[in-house]
Structures are given as structure tokens and as C-alpha cells.
Amino acid sequence: MTGDTKAAAKYTLRGTAVTARVGVALGVAVTICFVTGLISHFIQHPQPWFFWPTRPVWLYQFTQGVHVISGIALIPLLVVKLWSVYPKLFERPIIGGLTRQLERASILVLVGSMIFQLSTGIMNIAQWYAFKFFFTTSHYAMAYVAAGAILVHIGVKLPVIRRALGEPLEEIPTGELMPHRGPSRRAVLGGTWLAVGVATVLTAGQTVSWLRHVSLLAPRSGQGPQGVPVNRSAWAAGVLRSAQSPDYRLTVVNGGNSKAFTVAELAAMPQTTHRLPIACVEGWSATADWTGVVLADLVKAVGGSPDSDVRMISLERPGPYSRTVLPARHARDSMTLVALKVNGQTLDLDHGYPCRLIAPTRPGVLQTKWLTRIEVVQ
Amino acid sequence: MTAIRALLVLAGLAVGVYGALLVFDHSTQDVIRIVAWAMIGVLLHDAVFAPVCVALGFAGRRILPHKWWTPVLVAGLLTVILVLLAIPVYSKPGLHLDNLTVLDRNYQAGFWAAVAVVWGAALLYLVGDRLLPVGQNQVVQQQGPDHVDGQPPSVGAGGQQGAGSGEPDGER
Numbered sequence: 055m056t057g058d059t060k061a062a063a064k065y066t067l068r069g070t071a072v073t074a075r076v077g078v079a080l081g082v083a084v085t086i087c088f089v090t091g092l093i094s095h096f097i098q099h100p101q102p103w104f105f106w107p108t109r110p111v112w113l114y115q116f117t118q119g120v121h122v123i124s125g126i127a128l129i130p131l132l133v134v135k136l137w138s139v140y141p142k143l144f145e146r147p148i149i150g151g152l153t154r155q156l157e158r159a160s161i162l163v164l165v166g167s168m169i170f171q172l173s174t175g176i177m178n179i180a181q182w183y184a185f186k187f188f189f190t191t192s193h194y195a196m197a198y199v200a201a202g203a204i205l206v207h208i209g210v211k212l213p214v215i216r217r218a219l220g221e222p223l224e225e226i227p228t229g230e231l232m233p234h235r236g237p238s239r240r241a242v243l244g245g246t247w248l249a250v251g252v253a254t255v256l257t258a259g260q261t262v263s264w265l266r267h268v269s270l271l272a273p274r275s276g277q278g279p280q281g282v283p284v285n286r287s288a289w290a291a292g293v294l295r296s297a298q299s300p301d302y303r304l305t306v307v308n309g310g311n312s313k314a315f316t317v318a319e320l321a322a323m324p325q326t327t328h329r330l331p332i333a334c335v336e337g338w339s340a341t342a343d344w345t346g347v348v349l350a351d352l353v354k355a356v357g358g359s360p361d362s363d364v365r366m367i368s369l370e371r372p373g374p375y376s377r378t379v380l381p382a383r384h385a386r387d388s389m390t391l392v393a394l395k396v397n398g399q400t401l402d403l404d405h406g407y408p409c410r411l412i413a414p415t416r417p418g419v420l421q422t423k424w425l426t427r428i429e430v431v432q
Numbered sequence: 433m434t435a436i437r438a439l440l441v442l443a444g445l446a447v448g449v450y451g452a453l454l455v456f457d458h459s460t461q462d463v464i465r466i467v468a469w470a471m472i473g474v475l476l477h478d479a480v481f482a483p484v485c486v487a488l489g490f491a492g493r494r495i496l497p498h499k500w501w502t503p504v505l506v507a508g509l510l511t512v513i514l515v516l517l518a519i520p521v522y523s524k525p526g527l528h529l530d531n532l533t534v535l536d537r538n539y540q541a542g543f544w545a546a547v548a549v550v551w552g553a554a555l556l557y558l559v560g561d562r563l564l565p566v567g568q569n570q571v572v573q574q575q576g577p578d579h580v581d582g583q584p585p586s587v588g589a590g591g592q593q594g595a596g597s598g599e600p601d602g603e604r
Contacts, residue, residue: 126517129513129516129517130509130513133509133512133513133516134509136477136482137482137485140482140485140486143478143482162474163448165473165474165477166470166471166473166474167451167470169470169473169474169477170466170469170470170473173469173473174469176516176517176520177520177526179520180520180521180525180526180534180535181526181528181534181535182520182525182526183526184525185465185469186462186465187458187462187465187466187469188458188462191454191457191458192455192458192462192466194454195451195452195454195455195457195458195466196451196455196466196470197451198447198448198450198451198454199448199451199452199455200451201444201447201448201451202443202444202445202446202447202448202449202450202451203444203448204444205440205441205443205444205447205448206440206441206444206445206448207444208440208444209436209437209438209439209440209441209444210437210441212433212436212437212440213433213437237501237502237505237506238502241502241505241506242505244506245505245506245509245510246509248506248510249509249510249513252510252513252514252546252550253513253517256514256517256546257517270537270539270542270543270545270546271514271517271518271521271537271539271542271543271546272537273520273521273526273534273535274533274534274535274536275536275537277533277536278533279533283533283534284531284533284534285531285534286531287528287530287531289530290528290530290531404531
């Protein structure tokens with residue numbers, strides 16, 4: 055960084071006062087993004103200690119929306135944070151001692167993992183898989199690398215951070231200070247918060263519906279068949295024929311006890327309508343009126359226990375998302391439906407016709423579509 | 433303080449090593465791809481983006497009048513963010529014809545509209561700046577948050593009726 059004598063003679067826009075303030079915002083956003091990301095991970099990979107409630111029904115819509123929004127907000131924060139320390143890139147000596155090498159290595163890990171997380175995240179929400187590795191596992195692993203590197207960085211820089219936050223943003227004018235007629239540090243910080251706001255407004259409409267019309271760069275407008283966007287089409291899932299087959303049956307199994315239902319038989323059962331959000335891991339969400347049979351009624355029809363988990367199996371060929379296990383808490387919930395209709399219309403093929411799971415507080419990817427079999431887990 | 437720092441560094445190392453182990457759970461080919469992606473990101477930033485920003489800043493300070501620097505700096509930052517956000521959607525590289533609910537906006541029009549609004553606002557700021565009394569902005573921009581102007585000299589016994597020239601507010 056600029057030496058003290060030089061700083062007294064020349065006003066610099068960069069400085070630890072700016073770096074530390076943007077750094078605090080960055081730290082807060084990373085924490086939010088990391089925690090909401092972990093929540094989404096543990097819903098999809100349940101652990102015995104992890105508890106995920108069924109109310110409020112919009113809980114996952116909220117946490118995952120916040121995950122993507124805070125991730126996008128991190129982009130301007132990271133750009134400005136790195137800009138504020140550009141002089142370090144050209145610092146001499148280039149090699150230096152062991153401590154310097156270690157510090158540089160930790161910064162390399164920090165910057166590399168942050169760029170990795172933000173670039174893969176924003177590409178994933180636009181379904182652009184130019185990278186050839188698997189997104190979810192690599193994004194999850196690198197989240198820990200980034201979080202660890204940030205903790206180390208804060209540990210190393212703590213005295214500098216404390217000092218910088220205690221000092222005024224602008225250098226105290228002295229007689230030696232060159233007359234300054236350009237932008238101030240306050241303008242840099244103001245511009246940063248403005249950039250965060252603009253990035254949020256331009257993309258958050260896929261989660262916050264009233265921002266839809268101004269979210270010009272959101273990967274989704276929120277439109278879709280029957281007013282609900284689609285993540286995986288019936289064509290991509292390879293179920294066009296099987297879903298429309300007259301031989302279609304939904305089989306519900308509890309050990310040796312099983313029952314098969316035609317679409318007409320499902321429609322003849324007592325129907326319930328609930329207003330529930332479908333919230334994708336990619337951050338978009340849409341709330342709709344879903345109508346169908348309460349899952350607990352189907353489980354009861356084969357003598358299943360309300361304390362059992364329930365496996366939902368799709369017509370889709372076996373793959374990572376063709377089957378899910380619904381925890382007992384969600385399976386017995388009165389709002390969990392095997393839906394036949396959305397917004398008053400028979401489900402579109404792309405929404406899972408003939409029937410799909412819709413449960414509160416679950417990621418969209420686990421709301422199994424084109425259901426063919428429901429098994430009470432013994 | 434030393435204890436807190438040591439704790440942060442140790443916790444960071446533990447979390448980071450756990451992440452590295454998770455990375456190494458991938459196939460060797462994928463580990464190479466993951467590390468390469470991160471390092472190419474750093475390289476693009478350090479060797480391309482940062483020098484370009486420094487060069488633009490250097491040139492801008494010499495070419496543009498002082499009054500332009502603040503709006504151009506802020507509009508420049510916003511433009512960089514718009515470009516970064518537009519990259520994955522501008523030409524719709526992730527579009528699949530079986531699902532038209534993804535990438536279903538006119539992103540090119542949206543991007544250029546946003547750029548136009550940003551630079552239009554910068555221009556408005558410049559015009560507004562020109563309409564302000566000369567010099568006021570530059571004075572205010574150098575003041576810290578704790579800045580309080582000197583109080584007006586008291587006039588006679590009822591000195592509070594001064595001309596109000598010492599008003600510290602009204603910075604905007």
C-alpha cells in the first residue's frame with residue numbers, strides 16, 4: 055500500500071478504509087450465502103441432526119432466494135474489494151520470504167475459490183454448463199474452501215481491519231494534501247452499494263415477483279405453462295410416452311400391501327387445494343394453487359404409518375433426481391399433495407402429468423414429477 | 433486479540449482442508465478441471481481485468497475533466513457489473529429448446545437499456561452538478577462524516593440571527 059509520506063501528499067481513492075468497509079459487507083454476504091447454501095445441501099442430503107420444518111410453507115423459497123440474491127450481490131462487492139487492493143498486485147519484491155509466500159498463497163486460494171463460487175453459481179442459474187465438472191458437488195466443496203480462506207484472511211488481517219474501521223473513511227485533510235477535485239472514497243462506497251442494489255434489482259425478480267418487470271437480466275421471467283416455470287421438461291426426462299400411456303398407474307406400496315390407481319381413480323378421491331410455492335435450487339420460485347390427493351391419505355390406504363419416510367419414484371429413467379425420500383414430517387403433513395392440477399387446470403406434461411409431489415418447504419428438485427410409484431419406507 | 437486471531441486461522445484451516453478433501457472426492461480429471469477453473473478465473477482477473485481497469489483509470493484521469501470523474505467512475509463500475517451479469521444470459525448459451533421458461537427474456541435489449549440508464553444517469557448527474565453553485569460540491573466531497581463547519585461569528589447579543597452561512601447540513 056502507499057507509504058505514509060506519499061499518502062500525506064496525495065489523496066488516494068484506494069485505502070484500507072475502503073477495503074475494510076467493503077470487506078465487512080462481503081463477509082456478511084458470504085456468511086448468508088454459505089449458511090443458506092448449507093441449508094439447501096442438508097435438505098437434499100439429510101443428516102440425523104438436521105431438522106427442517108414444514109412451516110412456514112415459503113421457508114425454502116426464502117432461504118434459497120436469499121442464497122442466490124446474496125451470491126449475486128457478492129459480485130460487485132468482490133469486484134470493488136479486489137480493486138481496492140490492486141497496488142498489491144504490483145508490489146515488490148515479487149517473491150519475498152516464506153511468510154509473504156504463505157500469505158500470497160492464502161490470498162490465491164481465497165480469490166480463486168470466490169471467483170469459482172460466483173462464476174459457477176451464476177452460470178448454473180442460467181443452466182449454462184460450460185464447465186465439465188458436476189456443479190452441485192464442486193460448488194459445495196469449494197464453499198468450504200472459500201469459507202476457510204476467508205476465516206484465515208480475517209485472522210491474519212484482524213488488526214488492520216480494526217484499525218481501518220476505527221478511522222474515518224476520508225483522510226484528514228492536512229496542509230500537505232494535494233488539492234483533490236476528483237471522486238471521494240465516499241463516492242466509491244456509495245457506488246458500491248448502488249452496484250449491489252442494481253445487481254439485485256436486475257436479477258431478483260425471479261424470486262421477488264414484484265421485481266419481475268425490472269429484472270432485465272434474471273434467467274427467468276417467471277412465465278411458464280399454467281403460470282409456473284419449468285426446470286426439467288417431459289421431453290428431457292424421456293417420459294412423453296409413458297406419462298400419457300393408457301396403462302399408466304400410480305402404485306402405492308407398503309411392504310406386501312400395494313394398491314394401483316388410474317388417473318381417473320385418483321381424480322375420484324377427495325381433492326384438496328393448497329396454495330404452495332415451488333422453489334427451485336436455482337433461486338426462482340412461483341406460487342400456485344395445487345389440487346390433488348393428500349399424500350397421507352394414499353399412505354393410509356395401504357396401511358402405512360405416519361411416522362414412516364416415503365419414497366417417491368418418477369417415470370423418469372433412474373438418475374439423481376428420478377426418486378426422492380420424503381421425510382415422515384413432510385409425508386404426513388396435511389398440505390403435502392400428490393397434485394393432479396395446478397391453478398385449476400390438469401397438470402401440463404412439463405409440470406409432471408399425470409401427477410406430481412408438491413410439499414411445503416422442499417426444493418423444487420425434490421418435488422418429484424411424473425410419479426409412478428410411492429413406497430412407504432420400512 | 434492474539435487468541436482470537438489464532439482461533440480464526442485454525443478454524444479457517446480446518447474448514448478449508450475439509451473443503452479440499454471434498455474437492456479431492458471428485459475424479460482426478462474433475463479435480464484438475466475444478467482447480468483450473470479457479471486459477472483461470474484468478475488469471476483473467478489479475479492479468480487482464482485489473483490491468484485494464486488500472487489503464488482506464490490512468491487514462492481517464494488525464495483525459496476527462498475533474499468534474500466527470502465521480503459519475504464516470506460509478507457508471508464504469510455499474511457497467512462492469514452489468515457485463516458480468518449479462519455474460520451467462522446475453523447470447524443464451526444455456527438455452528434448450530425443450531424448455532423455453534429458462535432464458536425467456538430479451539437480454540440484449542435489457543442489457544443495453546440498463547447501460548443506457550446508467551450512463552444517462554451519469555450525464556444527468558453532470559448536468560445537475562453544473563447547475564449547483566460553483567465549487568460547493570468539491571468542498572463537500574472532501575469533508576469527512578464528522579465535519580462541522582465553523583460557527584458564524586456572533587452578531588451582537590442575539591447572535592443566532594447570523595446569515596446561516598455556517599449551516600453544516602444540506603450536503604446533498
